[in-house]
Amino acid sequence: MITSVEPERVRVLNDATVRTRDYVLYWMQSSHRTEENPALRYAVERGDQAHLPLVVYFGLWQTYPEANLRHFRFMLEGLAEVARSLESLGIRFILRIEPPDKGVLDLATNAALLIVDRGYLRQQQLLYRHVAERCPCSLVQVEGNVVVPVEAASQKEEYSAATFRRKVTYHVDRFLHPFNTGSPERSSLGLDLPTLAGETTDALLSQLTIDRSVLPSALYKGGTAEANRRYEQFLDNRLGGYADNRNDPGGDGGSDMSPYLHFGQVSPVTLAVLAQEQGGNGTPAFLEQLIVRRELAVNFVRYNGNYDSFSSLPTWAQKTLALHHADPREYGYSLNELEHAATHDPYWNAAQKEMMKTGKMQGYMRMYWGKKVLEWSKTPEDAYPAALYLNNKYEIDGRDPNGYAGVAWCFGKHDHPWGERPIFGMVRYMNAKGLTRKFEMDQYLENVRQGR
Ligand SMILES: Cc1cc2nc3c(=O)[nH]c(=O)nc-3n(C[C@H](O)[C@H](O)[C@H](O)COP(=O)(O)OP(=O)(O)OC[C@H]3O[C@@H](n4cnc5c(N)ncnc54)[C@H](O)[C@@H]3O)c2cc1C
Known part of the structure; x- marks a missing residue:
């Protein structure tokens, strides 16, 4: 199927076929955003091509490895925004407290096609594999949290930034395209599928059985709007001096985008495009961190099975x-x-x-x-x-x-x-x-x- 998403971002994870069923399903797992989300864009286009509505699913996994109250609050603040944004696009958002593999397989029973975004850690690989082995319909993965898809950048574990830089920068221009995701042709808001998406962050948090020993951050609030607000300030006031100031512990040289990038609340493509448009002395140093260093880390985790030891x-x-x-x-x-x-x-x-x-x-x-x-x-x-x-x-x-x-x-x-x-x-x-x-x-x- 032809879509406007770069083919290197897309891979099929199982042998099942696309079927005639009720909806196309996007399992949001690592890209918690509606802005510049290639998996969402792909899902909208595939839904339109099949004349089917699109449903988005998120499973709140209470036992996600090493996650605690601090992480859950930040993530739920972002997901509240996702819920509002999907509704404005006419897309039903199914948020449930359950292991995501179980939840997504339940919903896949009536899905023509399942789409998932891409994370790189072991627990995420296990989830994708588990779902791929049991999914009754075609499962397609769309990689949207890196500028250059990890296998396109390099086919092996890189020794250092020096060996990786040339390979990744060769591809960068091809993948630096901002885009908007429009509403699907058919709304799914009327579908009768139970969801907790309308509940407040506090109400959702109170239902979770999680480690509460680490308090939420008073300084960092989650969500794409907050990421955008912070990034605007960075572009206006700090990008120009980034190369000189970023290391100073007493200064304020960094973008503070890492929490937002971690949850996929902001796209690295968006950040890179805006920094390029702004130009100036700090931009090359910033893109070195955002693309070369960050994607070298993805290369490490992708190709080194012992990345945590x-x-x-x-x-x-x-x-x-x-x-x-x-x-x-x-x-x-x-x-x-x-x-x-x-x-x-x-x-x-x-x-x-x-x-x-x-x-x-x-x-x-x-x-x-x-x-x-x-x-x-x-x-x-x-x-x-x-x-x-x-x-x-x-x-x-x-x-x-x-x-x-x-x-x-x-x-x-x-x-x-x-x-x-x-x-x-x-x-x-x-x-x-x-x-x-x-x-x-x-x-x-x-x-x-x-x-x-
Ligand atoms: C011991 C150690 C632990 C770290 N733990 C984490 C972690 O858990 N999560 C995390 O995101 N980063 C981690 N980093 C990398 C880096 O320190 C942070 O990404 C950075 O400080 C985040 O701040 P910022 O968003 O203001 O960065 P900026 O300076 O504004 O850089 C922009 C973006 O580039 C990327 N980046 C910056 N520095 C690095 C780097 N050294 N390596 C890879 N990518 C980079 C980040 O995505 C960052 O958000 C760690 C580094 C060290 C040495």
Whole structure:
């Protein structure tokens, strides 16, 4: 079937056929938005071609790995907006509290065709496979949370940004096309399919049996409108100076888009197109992070089945860390001490507190933070899961390819060997002196104290 979505974004996941049934079904799983969502666009076009209404489904999975109240609130704030937006397009939104594979298979009984968007983590792959094996109709996946589809960019795990950059940038222009999704020909609002979509975020949250130990962020509200508002401010005030300011922990140089990108509440294509239109000195540096670094992380998770463990590291990094396994540590902290920000280092403690309070640690501090978890843990093998645990528990953007690649980078992934030193071996080292030499760190401490 011909649609306006680039063919590289589309793949068929099972052998079943398109049938004559009641509706086309879009299972929204990782792209929580109606703006510039290629899976939604594809679903609208396929529905129109078959003269069938389109139904969108979202299953609220209470036991999603490592998800807690902070993540659920942010996500539900976004889904409330999706519900309103779909209604304005004449599309029925079925939101239910249930394992999504079960819910989508129930609805697929009457579907002519099932469409799903694409995430890359293990739990998402398992879900897609489970549904593909049981789905009675054709299941098509549309990849919309990257600029360049992961297999189009590269067919293998890339060694570093240096090897990946040329490959991905070769394709970028072809995929940087903004578009609008119009209403389907046939409304599905009249279909009698039970949904919780009209309920408030608070009402939905109160029905969930989830980990409530991490409070929602007072600083970051979820949803596409909030992402757009923040991004506009970034374009107006900060993109120009991005190359110089993005690393400064005490400054405000970043776009703060990572929580919104993580839930697919905003499209990386939209962000890249707007940054390109604006132009200026900061744009190349910003696109380097948004496309090259972010999609290198997707490449890592896509091609390295051990992306969440120490064994994902390159051989040189594993070897050098093993050689320094038993090196004496000047400071040693348990996971509990790290979690409670109880180290001797005020900058590290501030970074940990920033993440715990706001749900988003400043980018440069994430590197310093991860390096110190490696330095102060008993062994690198203890440090690796500790860093992932804390990152995924407190960051709104945690449980993301970027988080797995970010932690791996602290242990040598996507980097090259440096001079040999204790504990780190040839893995790159960072220290507090470097922070104070380069940045106004008192300002960072003050920002964290004030909850900014
Ligand atoms: C130890 C560690 C853990 C990390 N954990 C996460 C995580 O859980 N989730 C997450 O999204 N990012 C993570 N990062 C990557 C990066 O720090 C954040 O994406 C960035 O700080 C988000 O802030 P921003 O949106 O203001 O970024 P900006 O500077 O405005 O960059 C724009 C976008 O580019 C991407 N980007 C920026 N820096 C990187 C990078 N180093 N690697 C890959 N993509 C990047 C992000 O999608 C970001 O939103 C981690 C990095 C490290 C070193």
